[in-house]
Amino acid sequence: MKKTLADQSIDLSRRRFIVSSTVAGGGLALGAHVPFGIGSAEAAEAAGTEVNLWVVIRPDDTCVIRIARAEMGQGTRTGLAQLVAEELECDWNKVKTESVTVARNHASKRAWGDMSTAGSRGIRMSQDYVRRAGAAARTMLLQAAADQWQVPVAEVSVANGIITHRASKRTTSYGKVAAAASKLTAPDHKSLTLKDPKTWKVAGKPLKRLDTADKLTGKQLYAIDLRLPGMLHAAIKACPVFGGKLASFDESKIKGMRGVRGVVRVNDSTVAVVADMWWRAKTALDALPIVWDEGEHAKVTSASIAAHLKTGLTSDDAFADTNFGDASKAIAGAAKKVEAVYSVPFASHSTMEPMNCTVKLTADKAELWIPTQNAEASMAALSTSSGLPLEQCEVHHLDLGGGFGRRIGNQDVVRQGVAIAKQFPGVPVKLVWSREEDQTHDFYRPIAQCRLEAGVDDGGNLVGLHMRVSGQSINAFANPAAIKDGKDVRQLQGLWQKPGDAQIGYTVPNMRIEYAMRNTHVPVGPWRGVNTNQNAIFLECFMDEAAKLAGKDPLEFRRALMSKHPKHLGVLNATADKAGWGKPLAPGRYRGIAQFMGYASYTAAVAEVSVSSKGEVKVHRMVLGTDCGNFVNPATIAAQVEGSVAYGFDSLLTEISVQNGRVVEQNFDSYHIARLVHLPKVETVIAPTYDFWGGVGEPTICVAVPAVLNAIFAATGKPVRSLPLKHQGLTLI
Amino acid sequence: MVELNINGRSHKLDVEPETPLLWVLRDVVGLTGTKYGCGVAQCGSCSVHINGEVMRSCVLPASFAAGKRVVTIEGLSRDGSHPVQKAWAQHDVPQCGYCQSGQIMAAAALLRKKPKPTDADIEEAMTNICRCGTYQRIRAAIHTAAGSRKDGGSVIHIVDAAVPSSSVAAADNRDNAGA
Numbered sequence: 001m002k003k004t005l006a007d008q009s010i011d012l013s014r015r016r017f018i019v020s021s022t023v024a025g026g027g028l029a030l031g032a033h034v035p036f037g038i039g040s041a042e043a044a045e046a047a048g049t050e051v052n053l054w055v056v057i058r059p060d061d062t063c064v065i066r067i068a069r070a071e072m073g074q075g076t077r078t079g080l081a082q083l084v085a086e087e088l089e090c091d092w093n094k095v096k097t098e099s100v101t102v103a104r105n106h107a108s109k110r111a112w113g114d115m116s117t118a119g120s121r122g123i124r125m126s127q128d129y130v131r132r133a134g135a136a137a138r139t140m141l142l143q144a145a146a147d148q149w150q151v152p153v154a155e156v157s158v159a160n161g162i163i164t165h166r167a168s169k170r171t172t173s174y175g176k177v178a179a180a181a182s183k184l185t186a187p188d189h190k191s192l193t194l195k196d197p198k199t200w201k202v203a204g205k206p207l208k209r210l211d212t213a214d215k216l217t218g219k220q221l222y223a224i225d226l227r228l229p230g231m232l233h234a235a236i237k238a239c240p241v242f243g244g245k246l247a248s249f250d251e252s253k254i255k256g257m258r259g260v261r262g263v264v265r266v267n268d269s270t271v272a273v274v275a276d277m278w279w280r281a282k283t284a285l286d287a288l289p290i291v292w293d294e295g296e297h298a299k300v301t302s303a304s305i306a307a308h309l310k311t312g313l314t315s316d317d318a319f320a321d322t323n324f325g326d327a328s329k330a331i332a333g334a335a336k337k338v339e340a341v342y343s344v345p346f347a348s349h350s351t352m353e354p355m356n357c358t359v360k361l362t363a364d365k366a367e368l369w370i371p372t373q374n375a376e377a378s379m380a381a382l383s384t385s386s387g388l389p390l391e392q393c394e395v396h397h398l399d400l401g402g403g404f405g406r407r408i409g410n411q412d413v414v415r416q417g418v419a420i421a422k423q424f425p426g427v428p429v430k431l432v433w434s435r436e437e438d439q440t441h442d443f444y445r446p447i448a449q450c451r452l453e454a455g456v457d458d459g460g461n462l463v464g465l466h467m468r469v470s471g472q473s474i475n476a477f478a479n480p481a482a483i484k485d486g487k488d489v490r491q492l493q494g495l496w497q498k499p500g501d502a503q504i505g506y507t508v509p510n511m512r513i514e515y516a517m518r519n520t521h522v523p524v525g526p527w528r529g530v531n532t533n534q535n536a537i538f539l540e541c542f543m544d545e546a547a548k549l550a551g552k553d554p555l556e557f558r559r560a561l562m563s564k565h566p567k568h569l570g571v572l573n574a575t576a577d578k579a580g581w582g583k584p585l586a587p588g589r590y591r592g593i594a595q596f597m598g599y600a601s602y603t604a605a606v607a608e609v610s611v612s613s614k615g616e617v618k619v620h621r622m623v624l625g626t627d628c629g630n631f632v633n634p635a636t637i638a639a640q641v642e643g644s645v646a647y648g649f650d651s652l653l654t655e656i657s658v659q660n661g662r663v664v665e666q667n668f669d670s671y672h673i674a675r676l677v678h679l680p681k682v683e684t685v686i687a688p689t690y691d692f693w694g695g696v697g698e699p700t701i702c703v704a705v706p707a708v709l710n711a712i713f714a715a716t717g718k719p720v721r722s723l724p725l726k727h728q729g730l731t732l733i
Numbered sequence: 734m735v736e737l738n739i740n741g742r743s744h745k746l747d748v749e750p751e752t753p754l755l756w757v758l759r760d761v762v763g764l765t766g767t768k769y770g771c772g773v774a775q776c777g778s779c780s781v782h783i784n785g786e787v788m789r790s791c792v793l794p795a796s797f798a799a800g801k802r803v804v805t806i807e808g809l810s811r812d813g814s815h816p817v818q819k820a821w822a823q824h825d826v827p828q829c830g831y832c833q834s835g836q837i838m839a840a841a842a843l844l845r846k847k848p849k850p851t852d853a854d855i856e857e858a859m860t861n862i863c864r865c866g867t868y869q870r871i872r873a874a875i876h877t878a879a880g881s882r883k884d885g886g887s888v889i890h891i892v893d894a895a896v897p898s899s900s901v902a903a904a905d906n907r908d909n910a911g912a
Binding site: 072073074075206208209212213214215216217218219220221225227233258277278350351352353354399400401402403404432436574577578631635638639642643644645646647668669673675676677679681682683684685686687688 | 748749752753756759760761763764765766767768769770771772773775776778805806807809810813818821822825826827828829830831832833834837855856857859860861862863864865866867868869870871872887888889890891892893
């Protein structure tokens with residue numbers, strides 16, 4: 001990868017690249033304002049000089065930093081720019097960013113690396129090569145200045161993009177030497193020494209985001225906002241029962257409705273209406289008589305799904321991923337025992353920008369505008385479904401109105417968009433899902449149950465723990481090849497023994513952790529935090545039940561099991577300390593605590609709640625801690641932590657349930673997303689240990705809910721074992 | 734045909750009068766800052782001002798707005814200088830940003846009615862959904878725009894995980910060091 005970077009920076013035709021990338025980054029998305037024609041050398045000079053693949057410098061000293069990962073609100077665009085700028089030593093106030101196009105990345109054999117943005121990897125998996133790119137550019141710029149002054153490069157220094165030769169008191173700027181620098185041979189990126197993160201001046205600081213201004217004025221262009229000349233609009237409906245088919249529709253009933261241009265059988269389960277305005281398309285679609293063949297799942301209900309999962313709690317088809325000692329024997333012989341069954345429902349992504357894309361097809365070109373977490377996967381889907389080779393495909397990936405895992409893997413909307421656009425050659429067609437379509441055709445967070453047993457000895461020590469997770473597998477639905485020997489270890493994320501990514505933080509002498517796969521007909525996929533959500537609720541709530549059995553404080557009970565997990569323990573301690581664990585609380589308030597690991601980061605949370613006699617739960621304050629190793633922007637981390645609490649609260653407030661084979665909660669009047677009133681004051685604790693790179697977007701979500709549930713347990717004495725809260729007669733207010 | 738006054742300009746629009754104002758704004762007038770989120774007046778992404786009142790345009794027939802003053806996010810200020818927009822910038826509120834037009838329009842309407850809103854006022858008025866969960870900064874930004882309070886927003890502690898007792902509270906990049 002790093003070698004490729006250096007090589008490519010020489011191989012690419014710089015001028016041609018600059019022009020096309022600038023056009024794609026700005027003007028083309030609007031379908032107008034193409035700033036200058038391809039091949040205009042003067043315009044290219046004004047646009048700047050490509051020092052290397054990641055750094056373009058303009059004559060006015062503006063540094064344009066290229067970003068290959070998707071920006072969906074998580075702040076990666078700003079964070080990656082900080083990392084490049086830190087090594088580049090440019091003036092942060094003159095930094096701009098532009099997106100790398102997938103076509104260019106493909107044409108240059110992925111010179112910019114992986115563009116997919118999920119698994120909290122935007123920063124941690126890019127940091128090394130983008131920092132090296134910044135350092136390489138700095139090296140070349142300093143060399144160019146030294147050459148110009150005919151002095152040894154060791155005698156020149158740079159700060160904020162101003163290069164100085166102290167001995168002769170000469171100065172110049174990056175903008176003035178960029179052209180000369182770009183002609184130099186790039187250094188071997190691997191040989192460059194990167195700065196110690198503890199010395200950072202730009203990275204590691206709570207700088208403001210670079211992408212805020214247009215989000216305050218309505219100017220920010222999302223894919224759903226795209227307007228192109230002659231554009232048509234499509235509304236779509238898939239069979240409400242998953243796995244069902246489209247039997248027939250009566251087009252004659254909507255003939256003559258204003259603006260309608262056609263009805264399209266999109267695939268064997270889906271129909272779309274195309275019109276000159278989206279509202280007209282949707283109105284006609286609602287009026288279109290459709291007959292569905294609902295198929296074999298038309299009678300499935302949440303109750304039947306729960307019964308199916310329940311069989312997995314005691315079946316003999318599970319596999320044990322962890323098996324120390326003899327958990328069953330230890331529990332059977334323990335002084336005290338506790339057993340519980342927990343359940344966590346399906347959840348929908350509900351990105352605020354509904355699923356959408358715009359496709360324009362001609363005989364020799366396929367063009368796609370889309371909010372995607374994986375532009376390369378979108379490109380592949382565009383190519384496959386259009387039948388055109390990748391070289392004739394172009395994807396304009398715009399910053400997303402939310403992703404959360406919905407827009408990473410399955411490119412369903414691309415296939416639909418292409419199928420529709422095929423009926424309108426040469427015409428851009430924008431497909432927008434209604435919220436109802438979005439809610440009812442998601443790839444949901446999988447449903448899961450868990451049976452847990454624990455035994456403690458007379459001294460209050462946990463001597464045996466047995467967990468049996470039964471639930472739907474994401475891999476079985478989306479990627480069966482990832483399941484080895486029938487064992488889908490991914491479902492036990494956060495409970496693994498293997499260190500480094502999502503390791504359980506406890507050492508128990510007798511411990512057995514198992515998974516029994518119980519799939520349903522409901523499509524599932526990664527949902528912010530993925531399986532850490534369910535598994536943290538199971539383990540961490542049950543730890544409080546075990547602590548109570550042992551007569552111990554929940555924090556002390558955990559600490560006793562964590563001596564071999566110093567990083568888990570470190571962030572737990574730091575979080576408990578900032579939360580004031582053990583200190584007196586206002587009357588009626590109770591605390592709960594939880595810790596877990598995911599995406600290579602260690603997290604913990606403390607919640608303070610009160611519960612009224614009517615079962616109204618108020619969360620007053622939460623402290624969430626993370627050790628993500630190195631950290632790039634504390635303000636962004638805080639935003640992600642706060643956001644993870646809100647997103648995680650789905651499990652308290654709402655659920656996706658199933659009746660007659662279809663999703664019941666079709667819109668936000670029944671799928672209850674957290675609103676401002678529900679959120680406590682959240683404090684963020686960053687407890688870095690600087691010796692690894694962990695994720696930020698997802699890791700804290702899994703501890704938010706168990707901390708709240710444990711606080712409710714402390715308040716009421718009753719564990720909350722089934723979610724959402726309404727199942728227990730509780731309401732979050 | 735519907736005649737609408739949008740952001741101070743008059744538009745004669747060839748649409749069915751029952752078309753929701755949201756889609757007239759987005760697909761006919763080309764003002765795409767107002768967003769579609771749910772279509773059932775639940776999420777508030779489509780919030781606009783009609784005669785100074787914040788309303789959810791996804792369920793309002795265009796004819797309802799005829800003869801009234803419609804203001805969208807594009808018309809809230811000429812250059813992003815409305816106090817709410819400035820406070821939003823100060824607190825770096827947006828994440829994905831999709832809901833923020835609606836949030837800003839709701840906050841601006843709240844402040845017009847209650848120049849110094851309490852937390853309870855904010856909780857009652859700000860019912861728009863933000864899926865990214867920017868609520869803490871929204872609350873702080875409204876107080877900032879009201880000039881009533883400078884604390885709030887994100888609270889960040891950067892600590893040495895190994896030695897929690899020696900932790901240092903780090904202020905973030907705003908005027909809100911409070912814990």
